[in-house]
Amino acid sequence: MxxxxxxxxxxxxxxxxxxxxxxxxxxxxxxxxxxxxxxxxxxxxxxxxxxxxxxxxxxxxxxxxxxxxxxxxxxxxxxxxxDAGIDRPLRLTPDEALALVVALRMLAETPGLASREAVERALAKIEDAAGEVAGTPVAVGLPGDVARLDGLRAATQSGRAVRITYYTAARDETSERVVDPIRMLMIGGRGYLEAWCRRAEAVRLFRADRIDAMVELDEAAVVPARASRYEPREAAFQPTPDLPAVTLRIGRGGRWITEYYPCDEVRPEPNGEWLVTLRVTDLAWARRFVLGLGPEVTVVAPAELVAEVHDAAAAALAAYAVPAATPAGPSGSG
Structure with a gap:
């Protein structure tokens, strides 16, 4: 299917x-x-x-x-x-009011929020209506490196270029590059910096928790007019037909893959396993991904990936091999 x-x-x-x-x-x-x-x-x-x-x-x-x-x-x-009382105004319980206040406070701290003023106005109204309940001390913060998010947000607002040290998971490498910030975005519950990358000469999304270091430069950020902006969406990675397709056979314990990653096809098999086809940025990432899943996943295609996974798994097993014991020499009396 x-x-x-x-x-x-x-x-x-x-x-x-x-x-x-x-x-x-x-x-x-x-x-x-x-x-x-x-x-x-x-x-x-x-x-x-x-x-x-x-x-x-x-x-x-x-x-x-x-x-x-x-x-x-x-x-x-x-x-x-x-009407079962549906015509009566909604009245929040203290617990409901506090939960709503906490949620709005967290939303107000979300990177890339376009309507922060509207959220703050709604929060002020609810806090006023909730009275003492809204004054309950609750520390609200976003997951991840809040200081890094604040620094990126400040650099974006100042209009200055930034030098970052960035880990690219797809290639398993860390690189240094100068970027011109455009805006902060929240995608899939994570903070991203949208910026013009001078090395790639294109707009890129940089996941905030993968920026190992950053330095705000004294030069102004300059984004070329030809730069195309990202459309807000639910996930940063959007598969396209030109990317390599990988087919995996997964057991019951690996079905979460189909919920976490966009899949082209999911086909149940009679034995309870699923054949799953998905697009990946490159086969090197797919090899590391499959090796980390263990016995729940078997690579079906492409043949190049099958061979790479087989060789990597064989090398790992060989590293754990115990050398054969050296036979003891004959013993006897002198």
């Missing part, structure tokens, strides 16, 4: 938004025609009927008579007869 990006989360979010709008709409228009309601809410009559069927099993904990949303139908007209 070929894997495709799931749209389930988006569809669920859209449906939740419709349901939240649907109840107050119906409360304000008792006996409204379903076709008219569908037109007003920007959906189809069939979808609206399905949403109404779902609303019938929504309500307060207990979920028995008197807890669930109820409605009455008269032909193609519908009226909400019990």
């Amino acid at each position: 070929t894997t495709t990006k799931s749209t389930g989360s988006r569809a669920s979010a859209d449906r939740l938004a419709r349901l939240l709008n649907l109840v107050p709409y119906l409360l304000a228009r008792p006996g409204v025609d379903i076709a008219q309601a569908a037109a007003d809410l920007g959906t189809t009559g069939r979808q609206l009927r399905e949403d109404l069927e779902l609303l019938w099993v929504c309500g307060l904990p207990g979920y028995g008579p008197g807890d669930l949303i109820d409605m009455a139908f008269d032909g193609d007209r519908v009226t909400i007869t019990y």
Whole structure:
């Protein structure tokens, strides 16, 4: 089966938004025609009927008579007869308020956040409404090297070039380069510096926790007009058809690979193993990756990678080999 990006989360979010709008709409228009309601809410009559069927099993904990949303139908007209309290303003418990305050404080510290002012305004309102609860001392910080993130953010704002020492995992090497910062981004829960790399003469993403050292230079950052910016996305690595394809046979303990890495194809086999095809930046990275997974993964293709993994594994085993014991000489009396 070929894997495709799931749209389930988006569809669920859209449906939740419709349901939240649907109840107050119906409360304000008792006996409204379903076709008219569908037109007003920007959906189809069939979808609206399905949403109404779902609303019938929504309500307060207990979920028995008197807890669930109820409605009455008269032909193609519908009226909400019990709203299960959905018309009342939401009131947060102290624990909920504190959790929301902590989440907003962390969001405000996220690198590359475009709407920091909006987050800070929302945080101020919630802290004011929460009162003493919001004053509970809670240290909030992002995972990783916070000082490094702050330094990168400062360099980006100052408009100066930066010399960095960077570890490239794909090639397993550390290099020094001068970059012209563009902005900070948060991708997949990690901080990245988007910058013009003078060595590569292109825009690159540098993962903050892989920058071993940095020095802000006295020269201004200059980003060429031809530089193309990265589009915000869920993962820094985006596979393309021109990259090498690797096929692996994985056991049950290695199935997490299909959730962590973008895969072109995932095909279950009768014995419970999966054949997985994915794109990699280069085969050297793929060799190190496979060797680190141990017996849960077997390389199927390409043949070049099969040979490299076999040779590396054989060399590792040979390093652990115990030399044969030297036979003792004959013993006897002199």
